[in-house]
Amino acid sequence: MGITKSQIFTEQQNDLAQFFKVLGHPARVAILQYISNQNACICNDLVEEIGLAQATISQHLKELKSIGLLNGEVEGKSMCYCINVERWTDLQNRLNTFFNTTKSNCC
Amino acid sequence: MGITKSQIFTEQQNDLAQFFKVLGHPARVAILQYISNQNACICNDLVEEIGLAQATISQHLKELKSIGLLNGEVEGKSMCYCINVERWTDLQNRLNTFFNTTKSNCC
DNA sequence: TTTTAATATTGCAATATTACGATGTTAATT
DNA sequence: AATTAACATCGTAATATTGCAATATTAAAA
Numbered sequence: 001m002g003i004t005k006s007q008i009f010t011e012q013q014n015d016l017a018q019f020f021k022v023l024g025h026p027a028r029v030a031i032l033q034y035i036s037n038q039n040a041c042i043c044n045d046l047v048e049e050i051g052l053a054q055a056t057i058s059q060h061l062k063e064l065k066s067i068g069l070l071n072g073e074v075e076g077k078s079m080c081y082c083i084n085v086e087r088w089t090d091l092q093n094r095l096n097t098f099f100n101t102t103k104s105n106c107c
Numbered sequence: 108m109g110i111t112k113s114q115i116f117t118e119q120q121n122d123l124a125q126f127f128k129v130l131g132h133p134a135r136v137a138i139l140q141y142i143s144n145q146n147a148c149i150c151n152d153l154v155e156e157i158g159l160a161q162a163t164i165s166q167h168l169k170e171l172k173s174i175g176l177l178n179g180e181v182e183g184k185s186m187c188y189c190i191n192v193e194r195w196t197d198l199q200n201r202l203n204t205f206f207n208t209t210k211s212n213c214c
Numbered sequence: 215t216t217t218t219a220a221t222a223t224t225g226c227a228a229t230a231t232t233a234c235g236a237t238g239t240t241a242a243t244t
Numbered sequence: 245a246a247t248t249a250a251c252a253t254c255g256t257a258a259t260a261t262t263g264c265a266a267t268a269t270t271a272a273a274a
Contacts, residue, residue, distance in 0.1 A: 002229030002262050008158045009133035013140070021131030025232085026116035026124040029205075033120070036209040043251060051115045053234050058252055060232095077241045077250050085210055092206040098136075099199040102143040103192055108233050109259030132262085150221060160264050165222055167262095184220050184271045 016098055019091055022067050027052060027060050032069070032083065041081045067091075123205060126198055129174050134159060134167050139176070139190065148188045174198075 006014050022028060027050060034049055035041045043061065047054045061081055064070045068087040073080045113121050129135065134157060141156055142148045150168065154161045168188055171177040175194040180187045 002227085002231090002260080004132065004134075004230090004262065005159065006133060009137055013133040013136045017131050017133040017136050019131075020127045020136075024124050024126075024128030024131045025111065026113060026120040027111075027232090029120045029124050029127075030116055032209050036211045044249085052112065052232095054251075055235075055253080056233050062252085074241090077243095077248090079251060083210060088206065088210050092203070095202060095206075096199070099195065099202075102139050103190060103195050104143045108257065109231055109261090111232065111260090134262090151219085159262095161221075162223080162265075163263050169222085181271090184218090184273095186221060 016094065019067055019094070022063050022069070025060070027056075028064055031057070031060060031064065035070075035081060035083055042078050043081070044078075123201065126174055126201070129170050129176070132167070134163075135171055138164070138167060138171065142177075142188060142190055149185045150188070151185075 009017075030050055031046060034046065038045075043054065043057055046057050046061075050057060052060075061070060061072075065072060065081075068084055069091070071082045071084045073082065116124075137157055138153060141153065145152075150161065150164055153164050153168075157164060159167075168177060168179075172179060172188075175191055176198070178189045178191045180189065
């Protein structure tokens with residue numbers, strides 16, 4: 001039905017899946033990689049760099065913001081989007097915990 | 108349009124996003140966690156454990172198989188699905204590389 | 215060889231996602 | 245105050261995903 005039955009999973013599982021899901025689009029991967037190579041990020045640069053329409057880029061940025069991976073700061077009439085390093089490291093640790101606690105083989 | 112413009116991204120970006128995407132559903136996270144706590148995995152157990160219909164579980168297993176995270180072995184009339192530990196560790200390393208090379212702050 | 219058990223596959227219905235044009239909004243510039 | 249620049253949001257079309265019932269398929273058991 002296109003709708004995920006979140007009720008039947010734990011909050012931890014839903015949370016983790018949500019992180020993975022947001023990272024599960026090449027545009028968002030590309031955005032993060034591009035930002036990390038810049039000193040300042042302006043959405044317009046991204047539009048040229050990534051090759052998607054401005055509205056689409058804006059939407060992807062919103063999703064990255066929604067899980068706290070990006071900080072947006074108003075700078076005049078531009079926006080400066082930056083990776084939230086604390087959150088980034090935190091997420092990396094959570095994913096590693098998931099990987100380390102979920103690797104036993106059964107057969 | 109619901110269609111991702113994969114052509115405009117690098118293979119590495121598409122690949123990475125694909126991994127994230129497959130892990131981006133709580134049922135698949137739950138399946139991996141459950142399997143890792145068992146010695147043998149039978150789909151029927153999963154149906155009871157997870158609480159989704161057999162057809163749905165089968166579909167999720169297929170997606171996990173598609174990125175090589177699960178090995179399926181026929182065992183009589185049952186299937187034994189196991190985490191592919193080599194692939195699992197490989198994926199963990201790839202994700203850590205991504206996280207480590209994508210963390211500079213700009214603002 | 216019929217039956218049964220354990221999946222896989224197919225075919226849908228419902229909802230989500232992706233993408234973009236058009237249109238807001240906001241703040242600097244003129 | 246009007247204009248411009250840089251986004252954000254809205255509305256919508258196209259496609260993807262989720263989920264399940266029904267129906268294969270496959271191999272052991274009877």
